[in-house]
Amino acid sequence: MERLRKTAYILIIAGLALAFLYVARSLIIPIMLAGLLAMLFRGMSRQLENRGRPRWFTALVSVGIFLLGLTLIFSALTWQLSAFSDNLTEIRARLSEQFSALRDWVQETAGISPAEQEELVEKGASAASSEGGGLAAFALGTLSALLDLVLVVVYMYLLLYFRGRIKDFILMITPQQHRGKTKKIIFDATLVSQQYLSGLMAMIAVLWVLFGVGFSIIGVQGALFFAILCGLMEIIPFVGNFLGSAITVLAVLAQGGGTGMILGVIAIYLIVQGLQTYLLEPLIVGRQVRINPLFIIIVLVAGELLWGVGGMILAIPVLGIIKIICDHIPSLRPYGYLIGSETRNNNT
Numbered sequence: 001m002e003r004l005r006k007t008a009y010i011l012i013i014a015g016l017a018l019a020f021l022y023v024a025r026s027l028i029i030p031i032m033l034a035g036l037l038a039m040l041f042r043g044m045s046r047q048l049e050n051r052g053r054p055r056w057f058t059a060l061v062s063v064g065i066f067l068l069g070l071t072l073i074f075s076a077l078t079w080q081l082s083a084f085s086d087n088l089t090e091i092r093a094r095l096s097e098q099f100s101a102l103r104d105w106v107q108e109t110a111g112i113s114p115a116e117q118e119e120l121v122e123k124g125a126s127a128a129s130s131e132g133g134g135l136a137a138f139a140l141g142t143l144s145a146l147l148d149l150v151l152v153v154v155y156m157y158l159l160l161y162f163r164g165r166i167k168d169f170i171l172m173i174t175p176q177q178h179r180g181k182t183k184k185i186i187f188d189a190t191l192v193s194q195q196y197l198s199g200l201m202a203m204i205a206v207l208w209v210l211f212g213v214g215f216s217i218i219g220v221q222g223a224l225f226f227a228i229l230c231g232l233m234e235i236i237p238f239v240g241n242f243l244g245s246a247i248t249v250l251a252v253l254a255q256g257g258g259t260g261m262i263l264g265v266i267a268i269y270l271i272v273q274g275l276q277t278y279l280l281e282p283l284i285v286g287r288q289v290r291i292n293p294l295f296i297i298i299v300l301v302a303g304e305l306l307w308g309v310g311g312m313i314l315a316i317p318v319l320g321i322i323k324i325i326c327d328h329i330p331s332l333r334p335y336g337y338l339i340g341s342e343t344r345n346n347n348t
Contacts, residue, residue: 022306029310030148034155036317039193045160059160063153080225185328189321196317206280207231210272218264221255236312237300245269291319292341
């Protein structure tokens, strides 16, 4: 009976924790993203501080470098998008032709007349407009994203500036006999997050080159734009490259590309995916986050259900930190072993 009561308490606490994480996602996601970025720039900030620079200055430099990187990426995307404006009329005409062909195919296959198809599309559009608010919903979403970016930047600066105080607080609430282990956990968690993010950034840069060269060879219009898009989608593990390549295929169709070009995009995706899996990830990312694929998929799905795209981005580094904590606490080591990808020499 006592064991059943303890299990019930654990389930209740877990349910309340999940409910809190879901309700407070607007507060938690920017803080966690800022925390990961602060870990990434901690080493550089510390080096500048060792040269006599004040902490407020080093934190400001880190934030400035982060914003400069975002500005360069946004500028490159905007520059490439401007190239589409020259061919916008032609692309619209091709899209109209393809929609007409699709409408004829639907009529022949399903027996739905063009008028009925337009009525169904109008109903779907009105439903989406009533649920999401149409243009107003898009504007609110854009404003919310900009606000989140501002919060991430502010949190990142404050976490870099007050990181010493935060570390001291954690040590102060830790019993004296466990402070050495706590310091080790903080150091390892920071190091793993730093290595994971730096490896991910290097991976994205390599993917930009590979996709850019591949798309240029087969003649995709705006090859650099789609290469940058496919590379940036890598921040969403497993599905990012696929989504980026799928968008590229749709764009090729809109540009009037033939079957050969579409097959070329698919072939480039498969080649890059193979190089990434068997060559780039072992060399660039390595084994900083030693988590087996089963739990990677589980946390990605759980992160998407809980926090959407932000949850998918945070899932792997957060689980890596959880694994480090489990590895350093004897009672939790079995869970760390279950999550990890380390192998044992046994016959199981």
